[in-house]
Amino acid sequence: MHARFTNYSRMCQRCQQENEYEMHCLFFCNTSRQVWFGSPLGIRVHELSLDITTTITQIMGAMDEEGNSLFANTLWELWKERNKTVIEHLPFKPQDVLQRVKTLGVYNQANVVAVQQRANERMVHEKYEFDAQGWQVVMDGSWDTSNLAGGAYVVYNKGCVHSTGLFAFQVQDPFHAEAMTMKEAVNYMYVNLNLPRATRIQFFSDCLNLVEAVNQRENTDLPSWRAKHVVTDLIKQLEERNEGMTVHHVQREAVSQAHGLANVARRRRLTYQGAPHMALNQEVRISTGLDEQFFQRVQEAPP
Incomplete structure (x- = not known):
């Protein structure tokens, strides 16, 4: 707060005796x-x-x-x-x-x-029925104690990688990083790609708290109060596009590609949107292992 508003005191507002760290x-x-x-x-x-x-x-x-x-x-x-x-x-x-x-x-x-x-x-018991003609978006956020964060999503269409997004930002907790990543992924699909509202899009995240909050339309007991407005926006978008948009939880190994990209974005302060195999440099492609084996990984890693 002090960094954003210089008139906001660093002093602890409970005891008024020491800066609040x-x-x-x-x-x-x-x-x-x-x-x-x-x-x-x-x-x-x-x-x-x-x-x-x-x-x-x-x-x-x-x-x-x-x-x-x-x-x-x-x-x-x-x-x-x-x-x-x-x-x-x-x-x-x-x-x-x-x-x-x-x-x-x-x-x-x-x-x-x-x-x-x-x-x-x-x-x-939970199974995923993939629409062969539909869209899947795998996403993950990355955060460290210096409050640097990275987010990434990998977009699949008809079984193949369609596009990839990486972005760097600053937040103060890992849940906020996950929420911002989902928001960026949703905006990319509906704003940048301008897909029709009824288009079936499955979003996958390994952050169970975020998936449950969005699906249950509940933002009152989140692990991060800073992410409340982000989750509120996601809930609103899900309600507006309920015909085609669904959000699912998967284990970490199912989002390993997005996780690697998020780490790259955080470490290098990198922001990028585009087709991964055409535009991402060779080093990034190798380090993140974009191999288009997402469907197999999800089936092997149930929620």
């Missing part, structure tokens, strides 16, 4: 310390590293699965409470954070078996 936000701020003090995890905040990645790695490496779940839920609920204070100007309530963590833990424990069963059934 990751470790301060989640651990060192007095309000966050109150949460950890009341948590059963026994984390000593004053002994933590100043690096967020090191801190999370060390804490999760020292706990079992139940402890890791409690730790992750606490971070998530603490972040949401922080947003209420900063964005909605509501008082920060550590006791509410701890109560929600406790409730969420009970919910997770009670539903974990049912969730796993539904996931297994979906992996076994």
Whole structure:
């Protein structure tokens, strides 16, 4: 926010004592310390590293699965409470954070078996019926901790690669990168290619949260509040083009081509749209392995 609006203060709006960076936000701020003090995890905040990645790695490496779940839920609920204070100007309530963590833990424990069963059934029974004359779009986003991101999509028509898109941008979390990639892919198909509304287009992503949010028309509980407006646009587009547009979840290996292209776009700050075999340079073609074997990969990698 400070980078976008110079009159926006870097100071933590909860304690007004220090600039708000990751470790301060989640651990060192007095309000966050109150949460950890009341948590059963026994984390000593004053002994933590100043690096967020090191801190999370060390804490999760020292706990079992139940402890890791409690730790992750606490971070998530603490972040949401922080947003209420900063964005909605509501008082920060550590006791509410701890109560929600406790409730969420009970919910997770009670539903974990049912969730796993539904996931297994979906992996076994869901099949994709490809339209030989239709379109398929495989997409993936790439993000790193410096907030650089890349997105890519590979467009298939009648079983062959039709075109490829790469683009570089800046976002602050990986889910936002995935959402932006899907938005770019959808815009390319309906704006650049100008396909009729009834044209059948299947979009494939390995980001399950994004696929479920778009298909369920639900944008209230996303992993990233920054991506909310992007998901809102995607939901609107799906509703407008419901005759032909469908969104599906697949495993990582099914989007390996798009994943490689997204990494190239992020590392090289590269933006490109066109036919991959005609215009992409040889180095990029080799490094991403565009081999037109998408259909086989999807069938081998169920959702």
